[in-house]
Amino acid sequence: MQPNSSSTRHTLSLTGRERAVVTGVSDVDSFNEQLVVLLTDLGQMTITGTGLHVENLNLKEGQLVVEGEIATVEYSGRAKKEGGVFRRLFQ
Numbered sequence: 001m002q003p004n005s006s007s008t009r010h011t012l013s014l015t016g017r018e019r020a021v022v023t024g025v026s027d028v029d030s031f032n033e034q035l036v037v038l039l040t041d042l043g044q045m046t047i048t049g050t051g052l053h054v055e056n057l058n059l060k061e062g063q064l065v066v067e068g069e070i071a072t073v074e075y076s077g078r079a080k081k082e083g084g085v086f087r088r089l090f091q
Helices: 084-088
Strands: 011-015 019-023 025-029 035-040 044-060 063-077
Touching: 011 063, 019 044, 025 044, 025 063, 035 063
Parallel strands: none
Antiparallel strands: 011 019, 019 063, 025 035, 035 044, 044 063
């Protein structure tokens, strides 16, 4: 059985500030040459830099590859919670 994006563990691999491989991605909110805003299993992630472009996006596998000159990577918001016992019982 293939893992889907909701069960994928979040990772970030940054190579030489020129290539970022992110897993655990559930959605990409917006992107341009200076900014990529995405939603991960651990909350919102913002990547800033110059000449940024999305090299690969696979939401089924929860993976994003960004290339360009990466200046910052920032998390905001909280991780998604699976819900408590009562939430699971009443679904």
